[in-house]
Amino acid sequence: MRGKGNKRVTSVEVAAAAGVSQATVARTFSSPHKVADTSRAKVHEAASALGYVPNAIARSLKSQRTNIVGAVVPARGEYWQHLIAEISQQLAEQGSQMLLFTFAKPSEVASVVQSLRQYRVDGVLLASSFIDHDSIVDVAGLGIPAVAFNHPEALDVTASVSVDNVAGAAALADHLIETDHQTVAFVGGDPDTGSDRLRYRGASNRLREHGIVCPYIPAGGFDYDSGYAIAESLLRHFGGGDGLPDALMIAGDELAFGVMDGLSKLGVSVPNDVSVTGFDGLPQASWAGFDLTTLVQPAEELIREALGQLTSTPSTIESHTTVPGFVRVGQSTRRQACAEEGKA
Amino acid sequence: MRGKGNKRVTSVEVAAAAGVSQATVARTFSSPHKVADTSRAKVHEAASALGYVPNAIARSLKSQRTNIVGAVVPARGEYWQHLIAEISQQLAEQGSQMLLFTFAKPSEVASVVQSLRQYRVDGVLLASSFIDHDSIVDVAGLGIPAVAFNHPEALDVTASVSVDNVAGAAALADHLIETDHQTVAFVGGDPDTGSDRLRYRGASNRLREHGIVCPYIPAGGFDYDSGYAIAESLLRHFGGGDGLPDALMIAGDELAFGVMDGLSKLGVSVPNDVSVTGFDGLPQASWAGFDLTTLVQPAEELIREALGQLTSTPSTIESHTTVPGFVRVGQSTRRQACAEEGKA
DNA sequence: GGAGCGTATGCATACGTTGTCATCAGGTCA
DNA sequence: TGACCTGATGACAACGTATGCATACGCTCC
CATH class of the missing domain: 1.10.260 (434 Repressor (Amino-terminal Domain))
Known part of the structure; x- marks a missing residue:
């Protein structure tokens, strides 16, 4: 050879x-x-x-194209890890590579942006609600195409692609209503993030249309441990297992896993004592141990859309794209009467 | 600014x-x-x-250093996704970036290696047992530092860093023996991979020393679904729940999750009917729903070692480093008598 | 006070490619 | 046969930085 x-x-x-x-x-x-x-x-x-x-380095120097896309993602979180591989695969298809930047704390984003500028990447994928607005503005001012992924608030300074959080949460609420759930509470991850707010809004508005008031309960994070920890608080808040609402809508799948395990440990049965829904559609939601009713974000489509924005946009138009998700019905929510009737 | x-x-x-x-x-x-x-x-x-x-591109052209490390990892698998973030974080600490290359099928590795060569990365981290030997040889011939991560078989052509699979599996076996398990079977992922073979060897040798013969049962993959699917075969093979061995040692955590869920669905209780051990120490192993007894691979240390090899090695010495793991005791294995005595 | 030395700076070049421009061979058409 | 076009090729100048070399400056020490 x-x-x-x-x-x-x-x-x-x-x-x-x-x-x-x-x-x-x-x-x-x-x-x-x-x-x-x-x-x-x-x-x-x-x-x-x-x-x-x-030599791609020399090529890039002369041609001013690196064929590299920078991705800025949080270091932790099942959801993001799930996306990284998909991003990389799709980039490879179009002959590009992915320069990965992870951050553990939002404060690290600033230095990450510095690195990004140095490498003259062709585009930047900002994948997180945890990236503060200032950093987004920073990136937007770089003159390189940028798209905020699932960061609905950035739409004024940069293109963005998100799942339709409001419609998705509403669809989950619809499912709960159809299956005759009368009382519902929403467990949020971090009210400072747009995803969290939009999901709550979508759910609570739809529920209110049906006369159901849906309180917001903050878990303090989207991670498993936050969910596990909040379970006990929930029980206390609602005055024990009997006081629990019919259903808990959780802002994210990983958080939902924690809540489910936490409830289970406290002797609360899902879905017999309380139904649980998630949001994200992680592969693990399909695992038999959880079998979570959740809103599946079509990762492949979302990323394809985001990368399309990166390569096509002349860096002037700021479009805000929303992709619909779909409800996955699992065993974490109880069905009304007979087992075969719950289809919408 | x-x-x-x-x-x-x-x-x-x-x-x-x-x-x-x-x-x-x-x-x-x-x-x-x-x-x-x-x-x-x-x-x-x-x-x-x-x-x-x-401009980092121009800098790289002149200085012949890109400050970029290429990582070649499989697109699927909880274990690898878990590592990617850690690798990226550690690289950032030392001022480097990570160019991520994922592959869905081993056949894709060849084209990935081509891309790697073009970008003149400072080093390559080959993270998988699924990379065939030819590709490893290819990379080794590139003249750039390379280290195989958890690929014990590559030690003749390139440096490698692995957890001590044999000792780890033996430690798990010890734990089972100490907790009075009399019959044990090993569920492997893919016997073509070195990790699988070494783990089985470590377990079966140790068990044999104690007079226990440990059969090898192939699951056909390291993924959750393979584990879930093999559960039924296991029951058939052992002639129903009563015929099951005292313990099942599973080659990887994600596989173990599948086996546990599969068994549970079939009415087999873990650990009452059968104990289960994993291998990897994924964060999810600590989730209450699984609480898996497993061998924790010290990811941070492994990666630190691997990156050290990359930057220090003058690309001539091929060292094979092995890092010890440690046993995490969860609720997936039953304890002998009283709850407080199981410490080794 | 001059020799000797270390530090800070400018000049010029090289890194390996891409892209522009000019050239040249070969073929078509009047 | 000469003018014209097309397609292939070569020469050469960038791209933006790092770095060896030479130089000028400010010291110390005899």
């Missing part, structure tokens, strides 16, 4: 070996159709003999 | 604005200690006025 492949091989050396000019070697790899078949063959032969691979 | 930050600003323009040479601007950002305080101040002032950020 290739020689020792040890030393740095440049297009100049390949050109010499192939008996053509350096420019022809370059063209062979960047725009092959401009090179005669015979030359192309010679170049490829010489290239593989020498173990030549075009 | 900065001006309009729209146009491309180069060190030359900053130099002009600051009244120094381009070289001084460059030095201000790459080796500040070589620049006088007064000049540095002038440069910084001019830089932030113009919104200048050093």
Whole structure:
């Protein structure tokens, strides 16, 4: 296949070996159709003999395109980890790579943005509600295409792509109403995030239309532990298992897992004593142990849309795209009467 | 903070604005200690006025260092997703970034390696047992530092860092023995992977020393669904719930989750009817719903070691490092008699 | 006070590619 | 046969930074 492949091989050396000019070697790899078949063959032969691979760094310097997309995501959270692989896969399909930036605390975002600027990425995917508005503005001012992923509040300064949080939460509420749940409470992750607020709004508005008042209960985070911890508070707040509402709508799947496990540990049965819904549609929601009724975010479609925004937008139009999710019905919510009737 | 930050600003323009040479601007950002305080101040002032950020692409071209580490990881699998964030965080600490390459099928690795070569990354982290040997050899021949992560078989061509699979499995076996389990079976993920084989070897050897013969049962994958599906086969194989061994050692945590849920669905109680151990130490293993007895891989330490190999190795020494894990005792294995005695 | 030395800076070049421009071969058409 | 076009190729100048080399400056020490 290739020689020792040890030393740095440049297009100049390949050109010499192939008996053509350096420019022809370059063209062979960047725009092959401009090179005669015979030359192309010679170049490829010489290239593989020498173990030549075009230098993307030099290419990027000259062409001002890196074929790299930067992704800024939180270090923790099942949801984000779930997305990263999908992003990477889709980028690979279109011949790009993904430079990953994670942050544990929102305060780290600023330094991350610095790195991003240095690397002259073609675009930036800001994936989190936890990125503060200032940082978004910072990125928007960079002059590179940016799209906020599931960050509905950023729509004034940058493009954004989100699942339809309001409609999704409403759809979940509809499901609860159809299955005859009379009292519902909403367990939020972090009221400072747009996703949280929109989901609560979608749920509570729809429920109110049906005469159900839905209180908001903050869990203090979207993580499993927050959910596990809030379970006890819930019981206390509602005055024991009997006082619980018919259903708990939880702002995120991971949080819901925690709540379910927490309730279970306290002797509360899901869905017999209380129904639980999530939001995200993580793979784990389908695991038999949880089998969570949740709103599935169509990850593939969301990301495809976001990447489309990155590559197409002339960095001037700020569009706000919303993608509908769909309800996955699991065993975490009880059905009205007979088992086969719950279909909407 | 900065001006309009729209146009491309180069060190030359900053130099002009600051009244120094381009070289001084460059030095201000790459080796500040070589620049006088007064000049540095002038440069910084001019830089932030113009919104200048050093161009990492150009820097890389000249310096032959990209400060980018490539990571090749499978697209699916809770374990890998769990590691990605940690890798990224540690790289950020040392001022590097992570170029992420995911692959869904082993056949995709070849093209990934091509991309890697183009980008002249400083090092490569090969994170998977699923990467075939040929690809490893390919990467090893690239002349860039590479380290195989949890791929014990690659030790002849490249450095590698792994948890001590044999000792870890043996430690789990010890725990089972101490808690008076008499019959044990091992559920493997994929016998073609080194991790799987080493874990089985560690477990079965230790068990044999205590007169226990441990059969190997292949699940066909390390994923949740494989585990869930194998549960029924297990029951059939052992002739129903009563025929089950005292304990099942599962090759990986995610697989174990599937087995536990599968068994539960079939009316088998863990740990009353059968104890279950995992391997990996995923965060989810600590979730109350599973509370899995497992071998925790010290992710932070493993990655620190791997990255150390990348940056320090002069790409000649191929060292094989093994890091010990530790047993996490959960509720998925029953304890002998009193609850407080199970400590090793 | 001059030799010697260390520090700060400027100049010029190189990193490996892309893209523009000019050139040249070969074929068509009048 | 000469003018014209098309397609392939080569020469050359960027892209924005790092760095070796030379120089100028400010010291100390004899």
